[in-house]
Amino acid sequence: MKKLLNTVYVNTPDRYLSLDGENIVISQDGTEIGRVPLHNIERVMTFGHGGASPALMGKCARNGIDLVFMSRSGHFIARVEGEVRGNVLLRRQQYRFADNEERSLDIAKNIISAKLFNSRWVIERMIRDHGARIDTELFGQRSRFLQNSVSQARNCTDMESLRGIEGEAASVYFSVFNDMILQQKDDFSFKVRNKRPPLDNVNALLSFAYSLASGMCASALESAGLDPYVGFMHTDRPGRRSLALDLVEEFRSVLCDRFVLTLINKRLVSSGDFMKREDGAVLLTEEGRKSFFSAWQKRLNEELKHPFIEEKVEWGMLPYVQAMLLARYIRGDLDCYPPFMWK
Structure with missing residues (x-):
């Protein structure tokens, strides 16, 4: 089993990354401010436009270390990629599956069924753990709706119907998301999911978490020999990692949403960790990203039984x-794709 190694987050926009032997050197205005050994690193994520040296990019590409460039708001910009390591026979079969409507639908149904199943259990956990602080009858209604949606998704006969079921279920799930926020209600309230750009503190956290999780999925797919740009539910679009967007659906609620709720309810972030741009976009500040990354890495290191x-x-x-x-x-090697279903 592959082991989870460290991720280096370079949070300050004007930091420049270079290579010295087997170390990443982090500099600011030409002055070295730190270095990190490469031997136990699997990913480097830099937020901003400081840049990296060609020598470091080449070293990361040769050693299979992800070097990912993100905007300050957490949107993917680019990733250094070396020689493609995917098995050509596996990828050719993946492309055949993607071109086959029945095969694509089978995989998409499993992924969306798992997404709705996991969303339901986020609600069920709220009922179990915080029943005295929420409207349990309302949450129970939403849970039963999602349970029914799982059955509908599994029995769906075409992709458009599946997208409709998923969209309606997501709306029902998010209708009680604000009720899951138990602390700091004046600064963290959720009305509707908005993105590109996020317009409030909660959506800024969700978008940031989803971007990180999507990047993890893209790297994982390449490690498994698959093409992250050719999906089964998300259609082909130049520059869009469609299969990564498919895969991340399984993790949105149980990994990202629950993490965001933990940040807010445990007061690991506050209103001072956000800034608002002139266009209305709400972003995490540098200090806010530090708090986010610290808690995110701890969550990723926690164990569960698959x-x-x-x-x-x-x-x-x-x-x-x-x-x-x-x-x-x-x-x-398997009769069907077994999605991740958390309970």
């Missing part, structure tokens, strides 16, 4: 496990 492989894995390894299971299905 329901299919029945082994303990870190949360941060889940995209890799699912990517490997998807590759096994596409190769014909």
Whole structure:
């Protein structure tokens, strides 16, 4: 089993990254301010426009270390990529699956069924853990709706109907998201999901978490030999990592949403960790991103028992496990793709 190694987050926009032997050197205005050994690093994520040296980019590409450039708001810009390591026979089979409506629908139904199942159990956990502080009858109604949506998704006969079921279920799920925010209600309230750009503190956190999780899924798919740009539910679009967007659906509620709620309810972030631009976009400040990354890395290191492989894995390894299971299905080693279903 692949092991979860460290991720280096370079949060300050004007930091420049270079290579010295087997170390990443972090500089500001030409002055070295830190260095990190490469031997136990699997990913470097830099936020802003400081840049990196060609020598470091080449070293990361050769060693299979992700070097990812993100905007300050957490949107993916680019990733250094070396020689493609994917098995050509596996990728050719993936493309055949993607061109086959029935095959694509089978995979998409499993992914969306898991997404709705996981969303339901986020609600059920709220009823169990915080029943005295929420409207349990309302939450119970939403849970039953999502349970029914899981059955509908599994029995769906076309992709458009599946998208409709997923969209309606997401609306029902988010209708009680504000009720899951139990602390700091004056500064953190949720009315509707908005993005590109996020317009409030809660949506800024959600978008940031989703971007990080999508990047993890893209890296995991490549590690498994799959093409992250060719999906089954999300259609092909130049520059869009469609399969990564498919895979991340399984993790949105159980990894990202629950993490955001933890940040707010445990007061790990506050209103001072956000700034508002002239266009209305709300972004995390530099200090806000530091708090986010610290808690995010701790969450990724937590363990759970995977329901299919029945082994303990870190949360941060889940995209890799699912990517490997998807590759096994596409190769014909499994009868169907087993999505991640949390309870």
